[in-house]
Amino acid sequence: xxxxxxxxxxxxxxxxxxxxxxxxxxxxxxxxxxxxxxxxxxxxxxxxxxxxxxxxxxxxxxxxxxxxxxxxxxxxxxxxxxxx
Amino acid sequence: xxxxxxxxxxxxxxxxxxxxxxxxxxxxxxxxxxxxxxxxxxxxxxxxxxxxxxxxxxxxxxxxxxxxxxxxxxxxxxxxxxxxxxxxxxxxxxxxxxxxxxxxxxxxxxxxxxxxxxxxxxxxxxxxxxxxxxxxxxxxxxxxxxxxxxxxxxxxxxxxxxxxxxxxxxxxxxxxxxxxxxxxxxxxxxxxxxxxxxxxxxxxxxxxxxxxxxxxxxxxxxxxxxxxxxxxxxxxxxxxxxxxxxxxxxxxxxxxxxxxxxxxxxxxxxxxxxxxxxxxxxxxxxxxxxxxxxxxxxxxxxxxxxxxxxxxxxxxxxxxxxxxxxxxxxxxxxxxxxxxxxxxxxxxxxxxxxxxxxxxxxxxxxxxxxxxxxxxxxxxxxxxxxxxxxxxxxxxxxxxxxxxxxxxxxxxxxxxxxxxxxxxxxxxxxx
Numbered sequence: 001x002x003x004x005x006x007x008x009x010x011x012x013x014x015x016x017x018x019x020x021x022x023x024x025x026x027x028x029x030x031x032x033x034x035x036x037x038x039x040x041x042x043x044x045x046x047x048x049x050x051x052x053x054x055x056x057x058x059x060x061x062x063x064x065x066x067x068x069x070x071x072x073x074x075x076x077x078x079x080x081x082x083x084x
Numbered sequence: 085x086x087x088x089x090x091x092x093x094x095x096x097x098x099x100x101x102x103x104x105x106x107x108x109x110x111x112x113x114x115x116x117x118x119x120x121x122x123x124x125x126x127x128x129x130x131x132x133x134x135x136x137x138x139x140x141x142x143x144x145x146x147x148x149x150x151x152x153x154x155x156x157x158x159x160x161x162x163x164x165x166x167x168x169x170x171x172x173x174x175x176x177x178x179x180x181x182x183x184x185x186x187x188x189x190x191x192x193x194x195x196x197x198x199x200x201x202x203x204x205x206x207x208x209x210x211x212x213x214x215x216x217x218x219x220x221x222x223x224x225x226x227x228x229x230x231x232x233x234x235x236x237x238x239x240x241x242x243x244x245x246x247x248x249x250x251x252x253x254x255x256x257x258x259x260x261x262x263x264x265x266x267x268x269x270x271x272x273x274x275x276x277x278x279x280x281x282x283x284x285x286x287x288x289x290x291x292x293x294x295x296x297x298x299x300x301x302x303x304x305x306x307x308x309x310x311x312x313x314x315x316x317x318x319x320x321x322x323x324x325x326x327x328x329x330x331x332x333x334x335x336x337x338x339x340x341x342x343x344x345x346x347x348x349x350x351x352x353x354x355x356x357x358x359x360x361x362x363x364x365x366x367x368x369x370x371x372x373x374x375x376x377x378x379x380x381x382x383x384x385x386x387x388x389x390x391x392x393x394x395x396x397x398x399x400x401x402x403x404x405x406x407x408x409x410x411x412x413x414x415x416x417x418x419x420x421x422x423x424x425x426x427x428x429x430x431x432x433x434x435x436x437x438x439x440x441x442x443x444x445x446x447x448x449x450x451x452x453x454x455x456x457x458x459x460x461x462x463x464x465x466x467x468x469x470x471x472x473x474x475x476x477x478x479x480x481x482x483x484x485x486x487x488x489x490x491x492x493x494x495x496x497x498x499x500x501x502x503x504x505x506x507x508x509x510x511x512x513x514x515x
Contacts, residue, residue, distance in 0.1 A: 022427035023283045023469045042463045044436075046428035 015053035015079040018062040022046075024073035031074055035065040053079040103313040104332055105204065105303050110196045111327040114509040118186070118195025119231045121327055125200065126235060129242040132203035138247075139207040140309050142214030144173065149308055153315050154380070159183060159267075159298030160360065160395040161471075165305070168295050172216045175293040179220040179274060182209040184232055184299045185258060187265030188361035189418075189511050191396045193319035194299040196330040198232045201303065202239035206253060208302030211309045213251045216295065221253045224270050224296075228260040262422040266470050267296035269424070280424045281470035298396075318377050322346040323358075323400035323509070336379035339372050339390060339399070348401060355402050356486050360395025362415040362510065363475035365482035366408060367393070406507050407500035409490050412483040413441035414506040419476045421512070430473040433464035437480055444491070447499040454495060458484070 018038055020031075027046045032039040038061055040048045054062055059076075066074045111121040127135065151166035172178040182205055186194040198205060206223075213221040225233055236255055243250050258264040258279045268282035271294035297305075300319055307314035315335075320342060322329045329346045343357075344350060353369045367375075367390075374387040378394055402411055420434035440457040443449040449457075457480075465477045484491060490500055 021283050021469075022429065022467055023281070025428060027428050042429065042433075043460075044428055044432035046432075046467075048463070048467075 016059060016062070016076045017051070017053055017079040018049050018065065019075055019077045020047055020049055021073045021075075024071050026071050026073075028070055030068045030070070031065040034068045035061040038062055039065060103307060103316050105197055105201065105300065105307075105317065105319060106330070106332045107200050109329060109331045110192075110200070111329050112192045112196065114323065114326075114328055115189065115511055117226075117229045117231055118192035118199065118330070120196070120199065124196075127201050127203060129203055129239070129246055132201070136204070136307075136310060136312075139211060139306065141249075142211035142216075142309060144215060144217075146211070146215045146305075146309055147173070150305065153308055155301070155304055155308065155315055157298055158300040158304070158319070158396065160188065160363075162392050165297070165301060168297070169212075169216060172218070172293055172295045177292040178216050178218040179222060179271075179292065179294045180209060180213045180216060180218040181267075181270055181274070181294060181296045182206075182221075182223045182299050182302050183265060183267065183270060183296050184223055184236070185226040185229070185265035185270075186299075186396075187226075187262045188363060188396050188398065189262070190321060190323060190328070190358075190361040190398045190400055190509070192321045192328050193330050193397055195229065195232050197300055197303060197319065199235045202235045203243070204303045204306045205299045206236070206239055206243065206250075208297075208304070208306035208309075209253060210250050212295075212297065212302060212305055218251075218295075219292070220274075221251050222274060223253060223255050224265075224274075225255070225257045226260045226264060227257045233257060262419075263424045263470065263472060266472070267294075268470055270294070270296050280426060281468075281472070283469065315380075318394070318397060320377070320394070320397045320399055323398070324348070325403070333377055335377060336389075337377045338387070339375045339377055342377060342399065343372075343401065352404050355404060355406050356408050358400040358402065358411070358508070359390060359393050359398065361398040361400070362418060362508070363472075363479065364395050364398060365393055365478055366412075366486040367482075368486050400508060402507050405502045406505065407445070407490065407502040408483055408487040409441065409494060410445045410500070410503045410506055411508050412479060412487075413438065413445045414508065414510045415479060416441055416476060418510045418512060419472070419479075423472065424470070427468040427473070429464045429467040433460060434473060434476055436460055437464070437476065441480070444494050445499060445503050447494055447497045447503075449495060451495060454491065 031047050032041050038050045042048055112118045147166055147169050155165040156162040209221055263269050264279045266281050269279045272282050273279035304314040317332050320331050356366050356368050357372045359367050375390050376387050378391040379389045417438040420438045423430045425431050461477050464473050
């Protein structure tokens with residue numbers, strides 16, 4: 001994968017976290033099925049994401065969640081960026 | 085002849101200016117736009133120049149003065165002005181906006197300032213646009229604020245005739261709903277989108293930026309750029325039984341003096357005071373008595389400083405015998421209606437808070453309902469695209485804290501006697 005290749009070239013793998021755009025999110029909730037360890041649903045059916053940097057195995061699940069969202073509301077971000 | 089002077093010349097000519105923004109305190113109706121209830125003088129361009137002289141040009145060095153004065157935004161969030169400027173200076177192109185859409189329903193200080201001294205706000209906008217090398221300068225208004233629109237349109241017409249070097253200033257009327265005054269919504273609308281809070285996702289640090297400043301903030305830039313003390317006072321809107329009073333007080337003034345000055349009978353103390361408006365927080369009377377209005381650098385000198393908690397500068401006492409939970413429930417019902425309906429936690433969470441509070445007010449809630457209300461507060465906070473749900477959560481949390489005794493009584497089926505009446509002028513609710 002390109003992302004992995006780039007990380008290998010520049011040093012340690014960048015820490016990433018899963019993020020959601022609440023405007024784009026429509027509560028489809030597929031993310032909670034494909035990445036149940038990373039995504040909880042609130043009582044209205046909208047995702048509550050695990051905070052903090054993703055481990056190697058979690059990153060794979062997070063990628064599946066990003067790819068599965070029909071609203072394209074999820075993405076992987078650099079973990080130290082915190083504007084909520 | 086150019087009427088744009090250097091900062092030094094402007095300073096020399098008016099050394100005795102007192103740094104005040106308002107020409108007079110103003111009573112305005114308890115709801116709606118800030119159209120004054122009494123006679124209110126408006127400075128035309130001649131009067132404005134007689135007071136302050138022509139405006140200086142803005143340059144990139146002005147950021148140092150703004151930073152030295154520690155000027156913060158007066159729209160409610162108190163974000164440092166120099167910080168916004170730094171972001172704009174590093175961008176390729178900037179739009180500077182004077183946010184004249186005063187969204188907090190209890191606040192009338194921006195509307196009053198715009199009606200009394202439109203030229204001071206426009207000076208600040210023009211100076212900021214020059215300082216940031218902005219491509220666009222815009223005044224953004226709520227669609228229903230005809231009075232402010234008239235004041236600004238007249239002022240802009242006077243300037244076009246007399247100040248040839250002023251940047252082009254667009255006067256834009258947005259929708260009138262609450263979130264049309266949110267900075268992300270303004271930026272989105274000026275880019276051709278809907279006037280709704282922005283999506284969170286997107287490239288960072290590239291492309292054009294939109295710098296949104298509250299109208300009062302820009303008026304203060306208009307004073308600072310002239311070498312005058314620009315930040316020694318606070319504009320406040322104080323709710324009284326008959327009107328809202330817009331007043332200007334020196335920073336550090338005891339809050340009790342402000343309330344006494346607007347006719348409050350402190351021998352019959354209010355149940356509590358709502359600070360910052362419907363999207364603000366409650367403060368118990370004993371803490372109000374000990375506090376001073378935002379005194380800036382020296383908190384605690386006289387008493388705890390009401391800095392950030394004043395938000396856009398609202399003080400709303402509720403009369404003795406009123407029920408703080410009923411007031412809060414009415415405010416939350418309004419805030420839920422004002423959701424942009426974009427983010428699930430706000431769209432569904434705020435009505436859930438409103439419903440839970442209404443049940444509590446009427447004595448129908450039990451301990452389990454109260455626990456779920458607290459869980460919902462945790463579930464909603466920080467999960468919207470803008471701060472609207474966070475402000476609502478903050479209001480409810482402060483109510484559960486300040487009116488904790490009332491919560492216990494309501495939960496045991498004994499609501500306050502005052503629970504049937506709402507005294508706050510919540511839009512859409514008959515007071």
